[in-house]
Amino acid sequence: MSPRMPGAPLNRRALIASAVPFGRTYQTRDEVDFVVVGSGAAGGVIARELSKAGFSVVVLEQGPYRKAADVSHDELEIAIQNALAGDDPQTFRTTAADEAAPLQGPFPPAFYAHTVGGSSAHFTANYWRFRPVDFDERSRLGAIPGASLADWPITYEELEPYYTRVDWEVGVSGAPGPNDPPRSRPYPHPPLPVKSSGVLFERGARAVGYQPYPAPMAIISEARPGRNACVHCGFCMGFMCEMNAKSSTLASMIPEAEATGKCEIRPECTAHRVDTDASGRVTQVVYFDKDGNEHAQKAKAVVLSANGAETPRLLFLSESSLFPQGLANGSGVVGKHLMFNGNGSVQALFEEPLNEFKSVQVTRVCTDWYESDPKRGFYGGGGMDGRQIFNSPILFALAGMPPDAPFRGPELRRFLSHNFTRSMMVATHSTSLPLETNTITLDEEVKDRFGRPVVRVTYKDHPDDLKMVDFLQTRAKEILEAAGAKRTWSFPAQEQNVGFHLLGTCRMGDDPSSSVVDRYHRTHEVPNLFICDGSSFVTSGRGQPTMTISALAFRAGEHIAEAAKKGDI
Numbered sequence: 001m002s003p004r005m006p007g008a009p010l011n012r013r014a015l016i017a018s019a020v021p022f023g024r025t026y027q028t029r030d031e032v033d034f035v036v037v038g039s040g041a042a043g044g045v046i047a048r049e050l051s052k053a054g055f056s057v058v059v060l061e062q063g064p065y066r067k068a069a070d071v072s073h074d075e076l077e078i079a080i081q082n083a084l085a086g087d088d089p090q091t092f093r094t095t096a097a098d099e100a101a102p103l104q105g106p107f108p109p110a111f112y113a114h115t116v117g118g119s120s121a122h123f124t125a126n127y128w129r130f131r132p133v134d135f136d137e138r139s140r141l142g143a144i145p146g147a148s149l150a151d152w153p154i155t156y157e158e159l160e161p162y163y164t165r166v167d168w169e170v171g172v173s174g175a176p177g178p179n180d181p182p183r184s185r186p187y188p189h190p191p192l193p194v195k196s197s198g199v200l201f202e203r204g205a206r207a208v209g210y211q212p213y214p215a216p217m218a219i220i221s222e223a224r225p226g227r228n229a230c231v232h233c234g235f236c237m238g239f240m241c242e243m244n245a246k247s248s249t250l251a252s253m254i255p256e257a258e259a260t261g262k263c264e265i266r267p268e269c270t271a272h273r274v275d276t277d278a279s280g281r282v283t284q285v286v287y288f289d290k291d292g293n294e295h296a297q298k299a300k301a302v303v304l305s306a307n308g309a310e311t312p313r314l315l316f317l318s319e320s321s322l323f324p325q326g327l328a329n330g331s332g333v334v335g336k337h338l339m340f341n342g343n344g345s346v347q348a349l350f351e352e353p354l355n356e357f358k359s360v361q362v363t364r365v366c367t368d369w370y371e372s373d374p375k376r377g378f379y380g381g382g383g384m385d386g387r388q389i390f391n392s393p394i395l396f397a398l399a400g401m402p403p404d405a406p407f408r409g410p411e412l413r414r415f416l417s418h419n420f421t422r423s424m425m426v427a428t429h430s431t432s433l434p435l436e437t438n439t440i441t442l443d444e445e446v447k448d449r450f451g452r453p454v455v456r457v458t459y460k461d462h463p464d465d466l467k468m469v470d471f472l473q474t475r476a477k478e479i480l481e482a483a484g485a486k487r488t489w490s491f492p493a494q495e496q497n498v499g500f501h502l503l504g505t506c507r508m509g510d511d512p513s514s515s516v517v518d519r520y521h522r523t524h525e526v527p528n529l530f531i532c533d534g535s536s537f538v539t540s541g542r543g544q545p546t547m548t549i550s551a552l553a554f555r556a557g558e559h560i561a562e563a564a565k566k567g568d569i
């Protein structure tokens with residue numbers, strides 16, 4: 001089906017589906033089968049899988065339940081003031097020897113959306129599968145000095161059926177690329193129409209001998225029941241999608257969970273402790289409603305899907321005499337091995353208008369550098385895409401102009417009006433090594449509005465991760481020049497203090513002394529407590545983790561439901 005043209009009627013089923021949630025509610029004193037904390041890329045899938053399997057489910061989500069009518073295209077509010085990110089303070093330090101403090105910039109150090117759907121509701125929607133190498137790189141390469149690189153306890157082959165479920169059930173558009181990992185079914189939707197940045201990226205990459213291909217995106221190019229195809233509005237990265245074209249769990253999984261009549265989404269409810277009984281089993285989740293009143297939801301089992309920053313925080317906040325280092329943290333691994341992924345970019349100006357303010361961010365990618373290559377002299381792998389991150393006027397003026405651009409007055413106005421439509425970039429995405437010293441911990445010095453210690457991020461990139469960013473930026477510059485850019489500019493890789501990808505802080509493994517959850521996401525120490533979200537990762541992949549988060553959630557949901565049916569929880 002073609003996108004809706006201006007003036008044509010909206011898909012009414014989609015609007016109705018997004019406007020009217022099903023009304024199942026439970027009492028806190030009722031013991032439900034599962035409480036799921038968080039409704040993002042993992043939590044939304046888990047809630048759908050468990051409720052479809054017939055279990056009663058309450059999802060506690062700290063953010064509001066935004067409907068189509070609540071979606072804002074206000075650049076200042078969403079892109080600059082980060083209205084979806086909530087206003088909880090967080091602190092940052094580079095090493096444990098430094099003093100942590102809130103960051104001065106626009107983003108908190110662990111950046112994510114507080115909303116039903118989590119960050120899947122506002123993400124860019126690049127949707128790369130991991131490849132076999134991401135799961136067993138420690139065995140292939142051996143130890144990397146200074147890092148805690150480890151193999152996953154599962155393989156790509158084990159996860160492949162769940163990637164395929166994500167493709168078809170969440171909704172992915174794309175076409176096979178060179179060196180793709182094996183897939184058991186084709187993409188359900190054809191690639192999104194190519195943009196100027198995609199045409200130029202493809203032209204430049206081919207000219208210098210690389211193999212670009214259509215971007216795999218969690219955005220639907222064709223309508224599905226209850227959802228419109230993308231209408232290319234351009235308010236995409238960082239914004240929510242009122243067309244339900246972006247395949248967030250809000251658009252795809254949560255309506256199906258609610259339609260079972262077994263799942264209650266309880267928005268604006270912030271979990272602050274998971275309680276256990278004398279035998280160490282979870283009994284209830286204590287939470288604050290939006291007015292700060294405390295409640296406790298009883299449950300037979302709990303799944304934490306609050307993301308790689310908030311899940312470890314909740315485990316620390318749930319410490320008790322039985323679990324003095326934090327719930328499920330006898331190993332001391334909770335909060336460690338935080339990974340952000342490497343990010344770089346080369347920006348460019350072209351002679352002719354490109355009009356990158358339109359449509360989705362990314363339509364062409366290239367992953368020729370996916371594998372770590374010893375010839376480079378350092379560890380790392382990654383890929384890149386053509387796009388313009390600074391595709392709105394204020395963002396372009398603040399961050400998208402070359403360093404020598406005019407600063408004020410008529411020259412600035414002329415520069416902006418001529419170049420805003422003629423700019424693009426190549427963005428690079430790459431590995432972050434796990435380091436035991438990169439952590440999420442509690443900052444007891446700073447409290448949130450409920451009086452809880454806030455997230456403290458301690459992060460310093462491994463030197464190889466920075467070298468990989470510089471390596472990819474050099475390739476990106478070649479591509480832009482071959483595409484005919486009038487000028488290009490970039491900055492050397494810098495140590496990061498903000499993560500959009502929050503990975504690794506409750507890593508999965510077979511050995512309870514070096515991991516937090518087992519291969520099926522059950523915590524090693526608490527039989528009826530499960531964790532599934534970005535925190536379960538053992539390695540970071542090459543920069544687009546969310547498809548793997550949702551695939552893990554399909555797999556976890558299936559195994560948790562099977563165990564519950566057998567009475568094994």
Ligand SMILES: Cc1cc2nc3c(=O)[nH]c(=O)nc-3n(C[C@H](O)[C@H](O)[C@H](O)COP(=O)(O)OP(=O)(O)OC[C@H]3O[C@@H](n4cnc5c(N)ncnc54)[C@H](O)[C@@H]3O)c2cc1C
Nearest residue numbers: 038040041042062118119124125126271533534544545546
């Ligand atoms: C601007 C942006 C662009 C991105 N683009 C991409 C991309 O192109 N490709 C990609 O792969 N990834 C991208 N990401 C990352 C992606 O969004 C995340 O990897 C993914 O959403 C993480 O899934 P999750 O389930 O681990 O956590 P989340 O999606 O963050 O969900 C966690 C949920 O738990 C809730 N929560 C947290 N604590 C509590 C609590 N105590 N009580 C109740 N609820 C709680 C949160 O409000 C949130 O809704 C992007 C992220 C951002 C911010």
Ligand code: SF4
Nearest residue numbers: 230231233234236241
């Ligand atoms: S560009 Fe497409 S997917 Fe992105 S917000 Fe607009 S309609 Fe939704």
